[in-house]
Amino acid sequence: MKKGEKRKLELLEIAYKMFISKGYENTSVDDIIAKAGIAKGTYYYYFESKEQTLEEVIEMMIDHEMEAAASVLEAPIPIPQKIVGIIASLRPAPEEHSIEGALMQPENIVMHQKIKRRLVEKVIPLLSKVIEEGIEQGIFSCDNIPERVKMMLVLSGEIFDEEDFTSQDIDVFIDITEKLLGAEENSMGFIRQLINSPKTPADKKGKTK
Amino acid sequence: MKKGEKRKLELLEIAYKMFISKGYENTSVDDIIAKAGIAKGTYYYYFESKEQTLEEVIEMMIDHEMEAAASVLEAPIPIPQKIVGIIASLRPAPEEHSIEGALMQPENIVMHQKIKRRLVEKVIPLLSKVIEEGIEQGIFSCDNIPERVKMMLVLSGEIFDEEDFTSQDIDVFIDITEKLLGAEENSMGFIRQLINSPKTPADKKGKTK
């Protein structure tokens, strides 16, 4: 009741790392068991299938991200910052693991997509609460909150996942977020600063053609 | 220089139908060649890989959808209707082929996602033109048009792909679209009628709890 759990955790950890670094499709069960030093049968003693392993790995990741999101929730910061903080915390931790940023590689669509869906699902109620708080404070004003939250999440997920999003993308996202929530003009403008500092090392290729 | 082309088109057509009806992952190369009555080697004489076949099939579909979208563009209808018409035309033709609506099945994520991306890419300039027209006519008012168009497309693609979208989703989408384009309140409200008629046979399960 304990040995087994540990072994499964170990396998999950290995699978997790390999899925992220090499991609789900490019990681074979043989790869995993080789790394773990176990036999095929042992692997299938703990998992029904490779896909189920993916599912559990994703659940692990989700829990991780959700913790981060929840911690932002309780931080003593203004509501708009909370919202952005939560959304930002959903990005699959670029530092820790993912030695190579191979997560959103074209061949990893399946995993990437599954993560996104589950994440959106889980975060909606959390963010909805925050929005309601904001409404009570009078800084937001809107109905159909969960639906609006979902659209915010879908947009941020789709736009900021790509590495080549532009400052125009950000501007429009800010604009749309404010209007989506019925917030005051430019009340979300601070997002710009948050984005310009950590990533995007100036402009890279082309552009100044 | 012609025999070869024809054969390839034939194979493409077969793959196309099978990918849609059974899904990409569930269609084996053997399935395709069996249907076509040719040998493995012949298939790989025309295609580098199964994935490349997918790519070409998608390109075919895209061209098809783009034609439909372009025809809407030239229709003698008001601008807002054009926009909605174009967005609606992007849905992968539910009637013609796709006997079973097996296109957005969970196992078809890869194909579905690839189609979506390419479609958005291609439609952005088209829709942007329409928006500009609208601005000239004074019914819209906004900047960063392509970015806004992209967000509209992303949202519509993400929300309306799922079969369980609610009337709230529609309401919010309408609201956000109007604000995204700087259109007058409720000027996009007609979308509701368009959606209620063709699909959604009343409300289905639960909901009236």
Place this chain on the structure above:
DNA sequence: ACTAAAATCGACCGATGGTCGAAAATGCAT
């Protein structure tokens, strides 16, 4: 020490995407 349950092993399987050398089929110049 005995035994039942849990855990591990690895040979084996069917299916799949892909390769390759040889054989037809085709086109063309003589």
Place this chain on the structure above:
DNA sequence: ATGCATTTTCGACCATCGGTCGATTTTAGT
């Protein structure tokens, strides 16, 4: 027609992959 090069077709074969299964070892309770 004949010879020859190019294009097209064939299908046996291969490596890999996810998954199965009966046998074997380890563990834990009595």
